[in-house]
Amino acid sequence: MVSIKTVAVLGGTGNLGPSIVSELLSAGFTVTGLTRLTSSNSTPAYPDSVSVHKVDFGSFDSLKSAFSGQDAVVSVVGSPGIGAQKVAVDAAIAAGVKRFIPSEFGVNTRKVRDWPIGKILKGKVEVVDYLIEKVKEGVNGGEFGWTGVSTGLFFDWGLENHGLSTVNLKEKTSSIVDSGNEKFQVSTLAQVGRAVVGILQHPEETKNKYLVTSSFQVSQNELIKAVEELTGEKFPVVKREKAEELQKAGEEKLAVGDFRAFLDFLRAYNHRDGAGNAVSEEESGNGLIGLGYEDLRESVRAWLVKAGVVE
Ligand SMILES: NC(=O)c1ccc[n+]([C@@H]2O[C@H](COP(=O)([O-])OP(=O)(O)OC[C@H]3O[C@@H](n4cnc5c(N)ncnc54)[C@H](OP(=O)(O)O)[C@@H]3O)[C@@H](O)[C@H]2O)c1
Structure with missing residues (x-):
């Protein structure tokens, strides 16, 4: 039975990140905040109870070392960082992380991948495709998994x-x-944070799934x-x-x-x-994660x- 206790958050300093960090802390997870070496945030927007590390988002080694000892990685990077998540996926696998949540949190990119809006969201689509590929390869003896979430x-x-x-x-x-x-x-920002908590509290049910949740x-x-x-x-x-x-x-x-x-x-x-x-009851992932x-x-x-x- 997988149990997730330690969570590294990438890019938790932006519009959405603080709400996710706050809900993770309230739910009792131990949170580590990872911020770019080049971050222009002069005062990290992480609460004091979060240990914050600077990482080179382009470097496999830097990310692998930062992910060591983490059960899960939650990526909340903004648009310019979406493509760089593939290195983070590789580093998470190498560090033995059990769950990777990519920076989705919006339109259901599984649904729109071939639509014109999907062209703009191509980076997100490719990261989820990459996660699916890695799981198919059976990395880490099947212990590695991902969960994507569309929140509207x-x-x-x-x-x-x-x-x-x-x-x-x-x-x-x-x-x-x-x-x-x-x-x-x-979804409200807090609800997105609670969705992330719900996923990490239901690791088996949400493994290798793309969920659609809402307020x-x-x-x-x-x-x-x-x-x-x-x-x-x-x-x-x-x-x-x-x-x-x-x-x-x-x-x-x-x-x-x-x-x-x-x-x-x-x-x-x-x-x-x-x-x-609009998300129908059958399609909604809220029930699965107790949201x-x-x-x-x-x-x-x-x-x-x-x-x-x-x-
Ligand atoms: N559904 C919606 O209505 C909606 C609205 C807005 C955003 N979103 C989605 O929510 C997610 C987070 O968006 P956000 O608006 O919170 O993001 P953001 O504020 O633009 O950025 C979040 C963090 O990403 C890191 N970052 C910035 N540039 C980066 C780069 N080049 N490489 C790596 N990391 C970088 C920064 O953290 P550090 O400085 O600490 O490194 C930044 O604070 C995205 O997937 C976005 O598409 C959805």
């Missing part, structure tokens, strides 16, 4: 940064794609309605876009190597009428309170 859009982070491209708090307006009725998959499914119209009810104000829709046009705009950008195409693709992916990316769901209204309220809009 970061709900609280997305609301804070861009109103999930739906609600403009300052202007008191909204914008929707197609009818605004399509439900899409979202809840929500449509743009449901989000606008929640904001209107909680604030008691109207947020009229001032912009309506068509998913088909967003998709076309993304393809045009991608054709000239403009990776801002991602946002167009992402919005078309989530909001196109009939997109079907509950959250409440849309409470999550919206938390955002509005933080923004000083409601008390």
Whole structure:
């Protein structure tokens, strides 16, 4: 029976990492934070209870030594570091790590690998392919395993940064794609952290699996309605876009190597009428890892309170 107690986190200093580290610590894991030699974070964003080591992310030897004694590696590296994870996978195997969780945490890259958005997510797709290959080779006598997790859009982070491209708090307006009725998959940052904890607490059930988890499914119209009810104000829709046009705009950008195409693709992916990316009960990995769901209204309220809009 595999038991995971020690966890090394790569890139735990960014937007998502601190929430994962915090949930791991609350669940009683011993966490080591690994930060790049070249990191420009002058004060490491790891809590004091985390021992932090500098590593050369491009160096097998540096990573292998940092992974020594770790049961699991959780990679939370941002986009520029996605490709470098293959060296980390090799180093984790060499160090005898039992579980590698790659930096996924968004769109289900298994589903979109051959879609235009999949071209932008190619680095993530290739890392999961690489993990699958390694497991097929039977490395470490089958003791090594991986788990990927798609969490959908970061709900609280997305609301804070861009109103999930739906609600403009300052202007008191909204914008929707197609009818605004399509439900899409979202997770709060804390929920992503709890998903990682759930995976590591269920190592057998989650071994070599790609899970799809969420806080809840929500449509743009449901989000606008929640904001209107909680604030008691109207947020009229001032912009309506068509998913088909967003998709076309993304393809045009991608054709000239403009990776801002991602946002167009992402919005078309989530909001196109009939997109079907809301997570069904059968598809949901929440149950497998003992992960509950959250409440849309409470999550919206938390955002509005933080923004000083409601008390
Ligand atoms: N679902 C969503 O809505 C959503 C939104 C944002 C991100 N994501 C996903 O969540 C994951 C983490 O994203 P994030 O926004 O938290 O990342 P981030 O803040 O951009 O970066 C996280 C950490 O990665 C390390 N890093 C930066 N450049 C690197 C490089 N070239 N090589 C290796 N490591 C590097 C840095 O850590 P050190 O400085 O300590 O080395 C950085 O603090 C990614 O998979 C991303 O695609 C999903």
